[in-house]
Amino acid sequence: MEQTEQDPLDVERIREDFPILEREVADGRQLVYLDNAGTSQTPEPVVDAIADYYRRYNANVHRGIHELSQEASVAYEDAHDRVAEFVGADGREEMVFTKNTTEAENLVAFAWGLNELGPGDEVVLTQMEHHASLVTWQQVAKKTGAEVKYIPVTDDGYLDMDAAEEMITDDTEMVNAVHVSNTLGTVNPVSELADIAHDHDSLFFVDGAQSVPTRPVDVKEIDADFLAFSGHKMLGPTGIGCLYGKRHLLEEMEPYLYGGMMIKKVTFEESTWNDLPWKFEAGTPVIEQGVALAEAVDYLDDIGMENVQAHEEAITEYAYDRLTEYDDVDIYGPPGDDRGAVVAFNVDGVHAHDLSSILNDHGVAIRAGDHCTQPLHDVLGVPASARASFYLYNTREEVDALVEAVDAARDIFN
Incomplete structure (x- = not known):
């Protein structure tokens, strides 16, 4: 698939950086x-x-004065x-490295939430939340x-923003919303949600696991108080996630994990905490993963x-249009021209x-499966769905x- 006016990427050139895409599976078939x-996947x-x-x-x-430690420290910073x-x-003070999006969600929920929430307070989520935030x-x-x-989801897969206006009140302390649904593909109006939340003096937390890898995301434009995302969904390694937080909020929060590196001074009676972001990165951190994630960001x-x-x-x-050619294929979420790079669907009887x-x-x-959105699947009325999701190296030929494989399955079960 060569670069065209409609597609700004030279996909064939990009695929050369991903040798795994040339792998043969299933008795000699090329991997799709x-x-x-x-x-x-991870580029060379x-x-x-x-x-x-x-x-x-x-x-x-x-932790070391020797040259290797100095080089590693500089690269990690x-x-x-x-x-x-x-x-x-x-800057780095607003960027905490975690293991994944889930840990970033937990960091805020426990480091901030346990100290700030109480009876009468409200946390507002959406029905399309990943278990990472919902649970x-x-x-x-x-x-x-x-x-x-x-906040409920409409029949066509969008957030009910009228309901959001009513549900977010002066009792709301935190609004946490997924930016792009990993099941429906819905791209939520996060800037509008941020405005509603801030009008009620609530904080706003964006789950950017599916958006940061796939589209420009600027925390200032969104006015997010927190943003979480994962390296392994954006060409980086597994084992690293990221938590952006406004500096004054991170400074006010207590640490989530305790131990080495996150401390400034320790006595037998008391401890004081390191500067940001190290105060939230206890123990030996994700050094190699951080260096590799920076390379992925450059890419x-x-x-x-x-x-x-x-x-x-x-x-x-294109995938949405192709799959809607079949009357017995049900696709969940908004139309094909108004969604992120996810198509979840089911074939009748399969x-x-x-x-x-x-x-x-x-x-x-x-x-x-349920894609870590079991409550959303309950709303949809299905126990599971098939999900195809696309990235910068995928082609129309792969769609x-x-x-063709879906058609083969239809033939088998019919």
Whole structure:
């Protein structure tokens, strides 16, 4: 698939950086990888950055005067600056490295929520939340006596913003909303939600796990108080996530984990905490992962996030249009020209797990299940769905392979 006026990316050139995409599976079929909302593939420059760290300057950070430790420390600190810049934050002080989006959600919920929430307070989520936020705030609410409310989803897969206006009140202390739904593909109006939340003196937390990898995201434009995302969904390694927080909020919060590196002074009676962001990064941190994530950010910036978004929108719309050719395929969420790079669907009479197994036999890798959104699937009235998700290296030919495999499954079960 060569670069065209409609598609700003030279996808064939980009695919050269991902040798895994040339792998043969399923008795010699070339892999069609459409599970990017779960984990993206990793380009060679990022793999090289990982190897370079271990080959040249593998050492712990902030704990040694020797040269390797100094080099590792500088690289790790620079990684914070680079990732902070990527989302429009004001430097490393506002960028905490965690293990994943889930840990970032937990950090805020426990470090902020346990101290700030109590009976009579409210946390407002959406019905399309990932378990990372939904379960976390649910459990913190049980510990504090706060109430969790959920903005409903309309029949066509959008947030009910009239309901949001009514549900977010002066009793609301936190609004946590997914930016792009990992099931419906809905792109939520996060700036509007931020305005509503702030009008009631509430904080606003964005789950950016599906948006930061796929489109330009600027925390100042959104006016997010917190933003969480994961490296492994944006060409980076597993084991690293990111929490952006406004500096004054992070300074006021107590640490979530305790131990080495996050302290400034320790006696047998008392401890004081390190400067931001290190106060939230207890123990040996995610050094190699941070360095590699900075390389992934460079890779994405070189391509241009506007170009990534445009390519994904074109591919997703094409997949949506192809799948809607079948009367017995149900697609969940907004129309194909108004969604993120996710298409969740079911084929009548075929369980999503069976469909995924048949697609695997055709070399097509998708996700099947509830996608960590069980309550949303309850709202949809289905136990599970099949999900194809796309990224900057996917092609229309791969969408055609997906549709052909779905057609094969229809034939088998009919």
